[in-house]
Amino acid sequence: MSLYYRILLKFLLTFIGIILISALPALFDGMKLDISSYLSELGSIASSLAQPKAITYEHFQTTYFLFPGIWSLWRYSMILLFVSFSIAFIFALGLTFITMIVTEKIRKPIRVILFIGESIPDIFVIGLSIMVAVFIHKHTNIPFFGIASFGDNQVFVIPIIVLAILPAILFYRTMIYNFEEEISRQYIDVAKSKGLSTYSILFFHVLRNAVINIFLHSKSIIWFMLSNLLMVEYAFNIDGLMRFMLTHDSLQVLAIGLLIMFIPIYMIQAAIQIVIEKITGKQVEV
Known part of the structure; x- marks a missing residue:
């Protein structure tokens, strides 16, 4: 096929x-x-x-x-979702490269911290983040630290940060596990014997072979983020699509909302799948 x-x-x-x-x-x-x-x-x-x-x-x-008004709600939710997802991925990837350079003695406590961080309830992270945002906004009056959306005044920075925290931890743990698994393989010893630098090995060899598992985990992470997105929209009074679907008791609205959320996510995942299969020659599934 x-x-x-x-x-x-x-x-x-x-x-x-x-x-x-x-x-x-x-x-x-x-x-x-x-x-x-x-x-x-x-x-x-x-x-x-x-x-x-x-x-x-x-x-x-x-x-x-429903149309065209729903598009502004959809756009708001999509910006929050994809920007926070991108930040979480890039932040976790950068930390992973740094972590793989340090010694095993340092990496061991990092794994413990990641395990503890991953077990923190979502609602606790959101609640704590709101408290921090309120404190910063109250004592510094920094404009982009707005903590709630009112009318045309949309907030982005804090909701994006809150939404990115747990996915960053999940990505980081996944990447560490996959990188360490690849590092233990025999081809890494061959690469080292050829005099390749640690950075070259991590970027051109380890990342290339670990990308499939990272991609497979990314699918579950982004669907996990959708449930968090609903809590974030309620917590920050955001007029987003997730909150709209839950508020209006209409199965037609629910169906349309789910579809317009699903289609762009699936298209992006499908595009990434095509690139991965073309580069690695291995079959993966969206």
């Missing part, structure tokens, strides 16, 4: 799966299954997808069209 066929097939199956999942609340009438209601809701969602501009929702007893 060709690379592009695999990507397209998985996209279509996931697309259909999201629609089927979006209609699940209609399947249950109390403790009973209501198949007819579920099928009816599936038909309603399918017709809405055929005419998305006609989808409406109610807010304070007033009816609004």
Whole structure:
């Protein structure tokens, strides 16, 4: 099965799966299954997808069209998600290179700290970050340390930092594990015998072979970040897509929201998959 066929097939199956999942609340009438209601809701969602501009929702007893207003919410959430993801990845990669240069004696306590940091509850990190942001904003009055969004006043810096903390820890732990596994392989001894520097070995050999496992873990990390994104949007009063979907009790809105979140994430992962498979010659899956 060709690379592009695999990507397209998985996209279509996931697309259909999201629609089927979006209609699940209609399947249950109390403790009973209501198949007819579920099928009816599936038909309603399918017709809405055929005419998305006609989808409406109610807010304070007033009816609004979902499009184009939803795009500003989507844009806000996507900026927070992808910028924080990029920062977490780059920060973790830089720390990993630094860590791999130091001795094993220093790396051992780092692993312990990472294990402890990874076990910290998300809500604790968010709550502590808000307290720190309030303290800094109160005592320094730095403009970009805004702690809440009001109207057209959107906050970015603190939500992005908060959202990037745990993914950075997860990336760092994953990269350390994969780098150490690659360092122990025989081809590294051959590279060292040829006189290659530690930096060259880490960048051109270790990273190249560890990138597949890092990519596979990155998929679970970004979906993990989506749940944190919902908490961040509520904590900082952000008018984002995740909060919008939860606030409005509409299965059509839920389906559309999930799809427009899924499509760009999948496209980016698919593009990275294509690059990795072309460079390494190894098969990976989105």
